[in-house]
Every structure is written in structure tokens, then in C-alpha cells.
Amino acid sequence: MIELLPERQPQVVRKADGAPAADMACGKASTAGSVSQRACVFCGSRVVLYPIADALHIVHGPIGCAAYTWDIRGALSSGSQLHRNSFSTDLQEMDVIFGGEKKLEATLLELIAHHQPKAAFIYSTCIVGLIGDDVSAVCKRVSAKTGIPVLGVHSEGFKGTKKDGYRAACEAVYTLVGTGDTAGIAPHSINILGEFNLAGETWILRDYYKRLGIEVVACITGDSRIDDIRRAHGAKLNLVQCSGSMTSLAKMMERDYGIPFKRVSYFGIEDMSAALYEAAKYFSDDPTIMHRAQQLVREEVAAIYPELQRYKQKLVGKKAAIYVGGAFKAFSLMRALRLIGMETAIVGSQTGDKEDYKQLQEMADPGTIIVDDSNPLELAKFCLEKDVDLFIGGVKERPIAHKLGIGFCDHNHERKEPLAGYIGMLNFAKEVYASVASPVWQFAPRRARSK
Amino acid sequence: MLNGTTAEIKPREALRINPAKTCQPIGAMYAALGIHGCMPHSHGSQGCCAYHRSHLTRHFKEPVIATTSSFTEGASVFGGLANLNQALSNIFTIYNPEIVAVHTTCLSEVIGDDIPMMIKKSIEDGTIPKGKVVIHANTPSFVGSHVTGFANMTTAMVRYLAEKNGHRLFQLNLIPGFVDPADIRELKRIVAEMGVKAVVFPDTSGVLDLPQDGRYRMFPHGGTTIEELKSTGDSSCTIALGHFTSHPAATELDEKCGVGCAFLELPIGLTETDRFIHALRNYGGVDVPATIGDERGRLLDAMSDMHQYFHKKRVAIAGDPDHVIALTQFLSDLDMKPAYVITGSPGKHFEQRVTEILKDQVPDAVVKQNSDLFALHQWIKNAPVDLIIGNTYCKYIAREEKIPFVRFGFPVLDRMGHRYFPCVGYMGALRLMEKMNDALLDHKDRECADEYFELIQ
Numbered sequence A: 001m002i003e004l005l006p007e008r009q010p011q012v013v014r015k016a017d018g019a020p021a022a023d024m025a026c027g028k029a030s031t032a033g034s035v036s037q038r039a040c041v042f043c044g045s046r047v048v049l050y051p052i053a054d055a056l057h058i059v060h061g062p063i064g065c066a067a068y069t070w071d072i073r074g075a076l077s078s079g080s081q082l083h084r085n086s087f088s089t090d091l092q093e094m095d096v097i098f099g100g101e102k103k104l105e106a107t108l109l110e111l112i113a114h115h116q117p118k119a120a121f122i123y124s125t126c127i128v129g130l131i132g133d134d135v136s137a138v139c140k141r142v143s144a145k146t147g148i149p150v151l152g153v154h155s156e157g158f159k160g161t162k163k164d165g166y167r168a169a170c171e172a173v174y175t176l177v178g179t180g181d182t183a184g185i186a187p188h189s190i191n192i193l194g195e196f197n198l199a200g201e202t203w204i205l206r207d208y209y210k211r212l213g214i215e216v217v218a219c220i221t222g223d224s225r226i227d228d229i230r231r232a233h234g235a236k237l238n239l240v241q242c243s244g245s246m247t248s249l250a251k252m253m254e255r256d257y258g259i260p261f262k263r264v265s266y267f268g269i270e271d272m273s274a275a276l277y278e279a280a281k282y283f284s285d286d287p288t289i290m291h292r293a294q295q296l297v298r299e300e301v302a303a304i305y306p307e308l309q310r311y312k313q314k315l316v317g318k319k320a321a322i323y324v325g326g327a328f329k330a331f332s333l334m335r336a337l338r339l340i341g342m343e344t345a346i347v348g349s350q351t352g353d354k355e356d357y358k359q360l361q362e363m364a365d366p367g368t369i370i371v372d373d374s375n376p377l378e379l380a381k382f383c384l385e386k387d388v389d390l391f392i393g394g395v396k397e398r399p400i401a402h403k404l405g406i407g408f409c410d411h412n413h414e415r416k417e418p419l420a421g422y423i424g425m426l427n428f429a430k431e432v433y434a435s436v437a438s439p440v441w442q443f444a445p446r447r448a449r450s451k
Numbered sequence B: 001m002l003n004g005t006t007a008e009i010k011p012r013e014a015l016r017i018n019p020a021k022t023c024q025p026i027g028a029m030y031a032a033l034g035i036h037g038c039m040p041h042s043h044g045s046q047g048c049c050a051y052h053r054s055h056l057t058r059h060f061k062e063p064v065i066a067t068t069s070s071f072t073e074g075a076s077v078f079g080g081l082a083n084l085n086q087a088l089s090n091i092f093t094i095y096n097p098e099i100v101a102v103h104t105t106c107l108s109e110v111i112g113d114d115i116p117m118m119i120k121k122s123i124e125d126g127t128i129p130k131g132k133v134v135i136h137a138n139t140p141s142f143v144g145s146h147v148t149g150f151a152n153m154t155t156a157m158v159r160y161l162a163e164k165n166g167h168r169l170f171q172l173n174l175i176p177g178f179v180d181p182a183d184i185r186e187l188k189r190i191v192a193e194m195g196v197k198a199v200v201f202p203d204t205s206g207v208l209d210l211p212q213d214g215r216y217r218m219f220p221h222g223g224t225t226i227e228e229l230k231s232t233g234d235s236s237c238t239i240a241l242g243h244f245t246s247h248p249a250a251t252e253l254d255e256k257c258g259v260g261c262a263f264l265e266l267p268i269g270l271t272e273t274d275r276f277i278h279a280l281r282n283y284g285g286v287d288v289p290a291t292i293g294d295e296r297g298r299l300l301d302a303m304s305d306m307h308q309y310f311h312k313k314r315v316a317i318a319g320d321p322d323h324v325i326a327l328t329q330f331l332s333d334l335d336m337k338p339a340y341v342i343t344g345s346p347g348k349h350f351e352q353r354v355t356e357i358l359k360d361q362v363p364d365a366v367v368k369q370n371s372d373l374f375a376l377h378q379w380i381k382n383a384p385v386d387l388i389i390g391n392t393y394c395k396y397i398a399r400e401e402k403i404p405f406v407r408f409g410f411p412v413l414d415r416m417g418h419r420y421f422p423c424v425g426y427m428g429a430l431r432l433m434e435k436m437n438d439a440l441l442d443h444k445d446r447e448c449a450d451e452y453f454e455l456i457q
């Protein structure tokens, strides 16, 4: 059995019965030499901005950073598919020595002439930070020449964690906010922040708010368009999903435009309903909105409830491990699992902060293991110890779960079905059931052994 | 994409659209996984390492381990010595591998970290325990591609580990190149069938194609052992498959230990497999057993049975240079017409070899190194092909242009076959033929007019 790295001890907590929540170390860069599952600043910026479909996304750096992020996120667009191409300056040795500015500028001019995008995002990767390219100057020049916003994203990988990448992305987006005309925006209007239209989830949410009589000005960035973002400051309320990614944008909009924000989650019945009520409460000047919200919740829940119960009967008592990027996602997942009768035996995240981990500990059942920035050996060890039936995580965790003979559900970029909203809850239950109850696990050695 | 590509071709200088390559470190990481008990280590910031692991995992559907020096701003100013030292210390105390294979990233390359000096320091101060080994390869991504990174790490295995003790061993070295575990498994089967003893390195079979046994192991049973790698210096000769991925290591071995080498292409298709078998027979001093002869005979029979379906079919091929060179030879054996043959990796040899293979059959073929899939798509728009062969990223072109498509090479992110079935050897050639034939005939069955719809083909 492997021991935890001594430095890792403070990043792992076992919830004891009745004990107060312990402080967890987190937000550190991974220990050098650990098999960390974590990504970099660039990764954070790239995943957040990628769904903006009518913008050009250019990765300024050597080829790898661009190649690995080419169309890996199932963020759907209802129109332009421009964002699904991979554009890169593919820096070569000479560029590293003499600087890549010229190449970047030429690239931008070529591409903008060809694709006529509404804006361009330039992602700086690690070596750009070192060779000292003045990306902002290039952006300014190209913007002046082409008349579209050309925005540098300060995403040099080594300058922090994925979270810093979110912040850099928010800063880039924020330069667009406030540049559009807000005429004609309804008095009851919101922006949806931190929702990326994976598998079409934004479309489900937009439909809900429309049924409430609330206008969605911009969804940032799920299926979003530059022109929507430009007028996002005309909305009356920001609903922010996901713990890390868009909170800083919401804060800036609050500071400069006085738009309040509320943290919501669209995953699971409780959270989804709370998100709708939150908006309805805010627009209490029109009580019919709350009315419609209640009605919508009633209808939608009634529509999925019977089927959900059937899944619950089959899943009750099964145990799950959760390892996801942001801790906020973990909260929603724990609640949703409870709804279908499952326990969370292990829960962890890559980027949670102190508060997040406190809250996780409060929510968790006694004995639950809570981890920050984990690695495969640790995760495998905990899974076997807790004998879980399901692992919820991302691309790197799937094969580990399968080697152990454990079911898996992708709650990351590679999800195939929308998991947001009521229909999403049902999809989630289906997916969990399909994996947990698959006949394949009866052949798995650990089950065969225990028979 | 999907409709963003225009037929009109403008000169493009500064720009890479839809690359047909990726960066060096991922190749180095993959090669390192082919050493038994090895922890690949990425000396740079943590993002690269996470991307490389995810990408390999998508292709193999296997856990992929690697550690990172986790550079932060400090390291980018003061250099990564402290990071590497701490990393090595942690790796050996916690994960306890036999060997750590360090590769650089763009970041540590630009900073100019001197890895051999750092390794030396870590040996001196006892960070690297006695009996444990650390090797390294420089893998700057602004030079070459993932293929170069693979070659560099394979060469590093020779540079650090190969030893010459003076008594020749009754064994060959076989360097299989950047192929899938299933391919290596097949090569090992052929070698065993021929009755030849060989050290195969790097060998990712038994590392990235594991059966489910209810356990997660950081260091699976497969991989070339350090002892085996050491012994390569005393082998009677080396068979190196692939100019780009394997020849550099073989050359190094010759220079360092005087082990002579047969420089071959990947044994994909009839001709190249013949050359491989021939080399095994010559250098192994064995006869070709009837079983191998039968395999060849079955391939030849299939090629005869199906030849009219392949005749003069125009094909676009994209992929890694060694794969594409060998495949081009096979397609020309099948009387197909490779019309566009590209690789994203730089290297003049590619254009020379492919042009030479095609000079009689397809003298007007477009052959390009250092190209990308956007360019390929534009050519196809101007003059279409009957079949596209390449990695998963070609599916965008295939869909847009409604052209049959066979997945081949690295990475394949959306199908399963490459994880279990080889494309090398006579049996691998049969599999490739089956895939091409299915793709062409499925397409015809779906698209052709009723009067041309045939029951028997």
C-alpha cells in the first residue's frame, strides 16, 4: 500500500463523526514530482473562452499547446463552427530566438481577412512569457488595422494554476463588455455566466428562463456570440455557475455596472430549481415570474420523477467517488447522487479553495474521504478501500476506474448527454445506472473474487 | 471547418491551421513508457504534462503516468534545478520507479536548463538512490514534432544505458518505432515465430494494453528492462524500423558500441514486411518457417482476389513520416494512386522517399513534409480523392467532402481497433486491406445508383 507524500497529508481529510471541519491546504501548485492531474493557466483560459463561436482563437506558441486543445470540448454552437479549428503560430527555433511578434501579426491579418470573425483571442503560452513578445502591442496594431477587437489572453502556463487562467479569460472577455448597445433589453434580464453549452446544456437553460419571462442577454460563454457579450452589461442580474471560472467577471460587472450576481448550479433538481427561484425572487416586482417558476418546476419534476424513482430503486446504497475540476461541481454531484439513493464515499477536486472544502466536509457523510489535487495512486487506493461502484471524473480517471472494474461517468468536457436542468438530471441518472448496473462488472475480478 | 475551408489556395507563411503533428515531449513520454518500471518526467510546468497524459489516454484508453517539475514563476527566473531535484527526491521516495526518464518542455528549453548537470548534482547529493537510474532527452517543441521527441528519447536510452562488454550476445536489437502496443506485440510474435532472440525497445506492450485485473499498477509488467537495454551494446546487430523514429537510436548504438544496423522502414504492407523478414533471416541466421510463409501467402492471395477494387483509387494520406512512407509503398503495391501524401513533421527525407516510391506510378503526386490538414483539405477540394487515410483529425475532411476514411496512425481518438489489432506484418497488412476495402465498398453500397448496386463483390 502506498503512503501519501508527506507534503500531501494536509490536502487529504477523512471526515470524522461530529468533528468540526478541518482546514485543508489547497490552491498550491502541485508538489514537484507528483503525478498530478492538474492543468495550467492556458488550459483554464482556453476551456472558458473556447465556446465563443464567432471569434478566432489563436494559440501563440509552439504547436503542442494548440494541438492538445483542438476541438476537445463538446461545447456546441448553433451557428459558426469557426472555434472548432486549430490555429497556431507554431513557433520555431528562429522565432524563439528573434521573437514571434511578426509571425503573430502576419497570422492574425491572414486569418481575419479570411474568416471575418467578430473578434480574436490570442492565447499566450509559456514561452511567449519568456521570449518577451509584446502581445498587447500586436493586438492594438491589428485591431486598428482590421477594426475588430483583438484580445490578448495572459495565459502563460507557469504563471499559476487553471484558476488563474479563468481569471485571465474573464479579463479578456471583460474588455468586450460595455461596448455594445443595450437598447431593447427587457427589464427582467439576466446573463448566464460560467455555462459552456456542453452537449447543448445552454439551450435547455435558455428555454427555462424564457418560459419564466426572463430575457437571457448573454450566456458566457456557452453558444455565445461576441455581440451578445458586448451588451451583457445591459442585463439586470448575473447568474454565475461553477465555483471558479467566471466569478471574477461577475465581480467586475458588479463593481463597474452595479449588476449583482448570484451563484447557482444547474445540476440536479434542487440546484436547478434554486437557480430558477433565485432569478424569480430577484425580479419580485413581477410576481408572475415566481408563479411561472413554480409551475415550471412542478411540471418538469413531475415529468421526470417516476422514471427517476425507478432508477433510485436500483441504485440505492451504491457508492460513488467524485473527482472533478471545480469544487462547486462536486457539491451538485453529491446532492444529485443523494437524490438517486447513492452515497459519496470519496470527493475531491483540482481547484477547490478552503471554503469549498469546508462546505464539502459539512455536506459529506462521516467516513467520506476529501482530497485536493490528487493523483492516480491515491485515487485508486481510496476507491478500493471504499469499494465504490462508480467513479465520476474526467478523461485521465476513466481508464483507472475501468482497470479496477468500477463504473464511470464523465462529468467533464467529454460528456455526451446534457446533464443540466431536469432532463439533465434524468440523463445523469440514466448514465449512472447504465454504468453501475452494467453486466460487465460481474466479470470484474474484484466482484468475481468476492462471490 | 467544417465548411470554413476554401478551395482557393493562398500562400500561407506564418500560420498553422489544423496541424498534422504535435509537440516533442509527448513522443518522449510515450517512448519512456516503453521502459519497464519507468516514470516519465516532464521538466517544465504542469500543464504540458497534463495535456500529454490526457492525449495519450485518449488514444490508448489506458492510465498514463508521468510526473512534472511543476515550474512556477520562480523557476522561470532562477532555472529549474531546485524543482528537478525536489521532483526526483519525491518520485523515488513515493513511487519508487526503477528509472526516471526526464524530458524537457519548451519552457525549460528556453530557460536553458542543463539537465545532465542537474542529474549529476542529484546523484552526488544522494537524491537519486543507489541502483536507480535517471536518463534524459532534450525535447524542444519548437524543433521537429512528437516524432522527433520519440526518437530523442529512444536515442537517450542507448546513450545512457547501452554497454559494450566485449562478448557478443546471440541476440538482435529491434527498434520498432512510434507504433502501438498491438504492433509491438505482433512484431514480437513474428520474431519469436522466426526463432530469433531480440531485445525490443522501447516496448509499450504490457504497459499500455493491459488486461483488466482489478488492480491499478503504476508500473505494469511490460517494458524493456534496464538489463536488456544495457545488453543492446553486445547484440549482434540492430534492426531499426523507421527513418525518423528508430534510425537515430540505431546510429547511436553503432557509434557507441559498434553494433551494425539494418535500416528499414516500418513493416507495413507486403514489400516492407518482406524486407523485415529478410533482415530477420539474414541477421538472425534462421530460416523462414512455413507458418510465416503461409501468412504471406494469404496476404498475397487476398491482394490478388481484391486487386480490381483497389486499382487506380486516388488516396490522400496524412500522418507521421515513418507510417506514411511505409503505407505509400503498400498502396503502390496495391496499384492505388496516392495523390496527396503529407506529414506535419518536418524532414526532407520524407519527400525524397515518397517521391521515389511514387515516381513511376504517380509522378504528379503532391508530397509535402511540414504540412497541415488545412492544406490537404484545400487540395482535396480542388481535385478529390476516393479515400482518405490518416489519424482521427482527418474525419473533419472526410465528413465535409463525403469521402471514405480509414483511421491509421496517431492519434486515433474515436475508434477502438488500433488498441488490439496490429497494422504491421502480413497480418497487419490484411487488416489494413480489409479496412480500406470496407470503407470503399460501404461507400459505394450507400451512394451508387440502384443499377450499380451489387450483391457480390
Ligand code: SF4
Pocket (backbone or CB within 6 Å): A061, A062, A063, A064, A065, A066, A125, A126, A127, B023, B024, B025, B047, B048, B051, B104, B105, B106, B107, B141
Ligand atoms: S509548451 Fe508544452 S504543450 Fe506546448 S508545445 Fe511546448 S511542450 Fe508542448
Ligand code: SF4
Pocket (backbone or CB within 6 Å): A040, A041, A042, A043, A065, A124, A125, A126, A127, A155, A156, A157, A158, B045, B046, B047, B048, B049, B051, B106, B107
Ligand atoms: S504549461 Fe505552458 S507550455 Fe505547457 S501547456 Fe500550459 S501554456 Fe502550454
